[in-house]
Amino acid sequence: MLSFLATKLYRTVRNLRLKSRGISHCAHCKNCWGVVQGYDIPFAPGRAMFPVCTECFPKLDADQVIAYCNELVDVWFTQGLHGEDSFEIRRDVAESVRQLKRPPVL
Numbered sequence: 001m002l003s004f005l006a007t008k009l010y011r012t013v014r015n016l017r018l019k020s021r022g023i024s025h026c027a028h029c030k031n032c033w034g035v036v037q038g039y040d041i042p043f044a045p046g047r048a049m050f051p052v053c054t055e056c057f058p059k060l061d062a063d064q065v066i067a068y069c070n071e072l073v074d075v076w077f078t079q080g081l082h083g084e085d086s087f088e089i090r091r092d093v094a095e096s097v098r099q100l101k102r103p104p105v106l
């Protein structure tokens, strides 16, 4: 119990420090990168996005992860960071998430 509280306190303090420096966070649990690690979702050769962390990814279903991916794509296009077709990126990301969420073939 004590170690749970210590971990929670440590994360809260670290999150505040990272947020004040403008560090982004997991779209689901809101913990900053540096407190949690992003789960890489590849969508093109050599390119990946990480809307959620490695702790949240296994807990979410494919549709929930895809919704967070699309929110991130919206931010990219709002900020003019990508000159490509957002439809293509959304399609490729959704396909990638569904593959990652597919149960392994035994």
Ligand SMILES: [Zn+2]
Pocket: 026, 027, 028, 029, 030, 031, 036, 052, 053, 054, 055, 056, 057
């Ligand atoms: Zn998370």
